[in-house]
Amino acid sequence: MTERVNGALDGCRIWVTRPRAQARALCDLIHGAAGVAVEFPLTEIVAAPDPGTARAILAQVAQFDLCIFISRNAVLYALELRPELAQATGECRIFAVGAATAGALSGGGINAGTGPxxxxxxxxxxxxxxxxxxxxxxxxxxxxxxxGGEALLREELERRGASVQYAEVYQRRRPDLDHDYVMRLWQQTPPDVIVLTSAGGVRTLLEMTPAGQHILLLRTALVVISDRVCTTARRAGFTGAILVAAGASDLILFQTLLNWRSNK
Known part of the structure; x- marks a missing residue:
């Protein structure tokens, strides 16, 4: 793969909007293909404000019939609260949303089912x-x-007759990016394409962009992780190319960037 992508993103300015702790791998892939990766985090992940409640619920995981982990962050913060979680699940069947989530569970000694x-x-x-x-x-x-995550799973599972409870183990908040820093980015490294990994990030991106750059922003190409993010971006006024990646992993996002560049 290295030979095939060497120079494939030559000079392309790509803004990666993941939290800083999760952006490095994708940025490294972009740099390896001679692209210019710019970390522009639209959110940061921190512990939930009431960890005691989540810890108490996780202590009862064996009393549930099923347990679904929404994200890799959900796994990591749950394991911080209950390091012995792998030994405490009992007969509860574990499921994961996404391959990265399943991988994090496996790393914690927990096997999980994923979607097909x-x-x-x-x-x-x-x-x-x-x-x-x-x-x-x-x-x-x-x-x-x-x-405050999406309610899709709960709503649908309750519609199917299940009883659903949340254990909220982390929260997202907007990072404190200096206005002058954001202005310098737009002046010195304006994006050719922006990687967006959440629908909420669309609104945050617009709010964090200086008013004078909004027209340019709305014309900028996007790589997104779902049709929902694509629809949100279109409704917000984005008119540039939007590529929907087949998943949220670093390799899939990177391949989508390569496809975008090769077809540009």
Missing amino acids: GPAHGAADLLTLPQLQAEAVRGRSILVVRGL
Whole structure:
């Protein structure tokens, strides 16, 4: 792969909007292809404001029939709260939204099922036989997630007859980026393409962009991780090319960037 991508992104300015702690791997891939990776975090991940409540719920995980981890962050913060989680799940069946989430669980000694599609997202997970109405009706399900996350899983599982409870183990907040720093980025390294990994990030990106740069921003190409993010961007006024990646992993996002560049 190295020979094939060497120089493939030559000089291309790519803004990566993931939290800093999660942006390095993708930035390294971009640099390796001679691109210019700019870290522009639209959110940062921190512990939930009430860890005691989440810790108490996780202590009861074995009492649930199923447990679903929403993200890699959900796994990492849950393991911080309950390091012995792998030994405490009992007969509870564990599921993960996304391959990265399943990988984090595996690293913590927990095996998990994922959805059948290439993105392994929440919609894929909901197609599993183990999560259909006849399988979950009357069952108790714990969803481990961030504070104020999307309600898709809960709403659909409750519609199918399950009882759903949250363990909210982390929260997102906007990083404190200096206005002058943002202005310098737009003046010195304006983006050719922006990687966006959440629908909420669309609004944050617009709010953090100086007013004089909004027209340029809305014309900038985007690489996004789902149709939902794409739709949100279009509704917000983005008119440039938007490529929907087949998943949220670094390699998939990188391949999508290569495809965008090769077709430009």
